[in-house]
Amino acid sequence: MKLLLKNEKDLTYTVYKPFGLFGQTTDRTVVDTLLSYDERLQVNYTLYQSLLNAMKDKDINTLQTLLKQPLHEEISLDFRRSMRTLKHHLSSIENSFMYPFNNGRIEGIHNKIKVLNRVAYGYRNFTNYRQRIFIHFKLKRASCVS
Known part of the structure; x- marks a missing residue:
């Protein structure tokens, strides 16, 4: 159920909705x-919510503490694997907390070029294809590039 993945702070206490198995409730x-x-x-949910809040607040100290503490024996195997992955990438996560940079713009350009590649399958040569990319992104051609 998706409600278990939702942040605890975002769960409603006052808005009643119909649920198939639970009837009209919050x-x-x-x-x-x-x-x-x-x-x-419950143990897995509590740990998940703690990790979620530490990441939302960009609190690297709490995240490190949660990842380095010994795991309860009732933590699921899949969750243990996720925790190991987070530990492995902790330095990258810390950098993402400190710096506001991401590669979203580059990924968007890359995706547009791939879509253009699918749509423009019929271009005869690379020069025409390259010109189409320049036109699409409103890029100016460098004077030294032919």
Whole structure:
């Protein structure tokens, strides 16, 4: 259920919605009911929410503490694998917290070029294809490039 993946702070206490198995109730009531069924689910959910809040707040100290503490025996194997991956990439995560840079713009340009490549399959030579990319992105040709 997607409500378990939602941040705890975003769950509603006052807005009632119809749920198939739970009737007319709030998001928070559904999550509390699901967590009351299984202790293992509750332990995993608590750890997940702690990680989620540390990342949302960009708190590297809390994240390091959570990743370095010994794991409870009831943590699922998939969650353990995710924790190992986070530990492995901790320095990159720390950099993403400190610096506002990302590669979103480059990825967008790359995606547009790939789409243009699919659409413009019939170009006879690379020069025409290259000119099309320049036109699409409104780029000026460098004077030294022929």
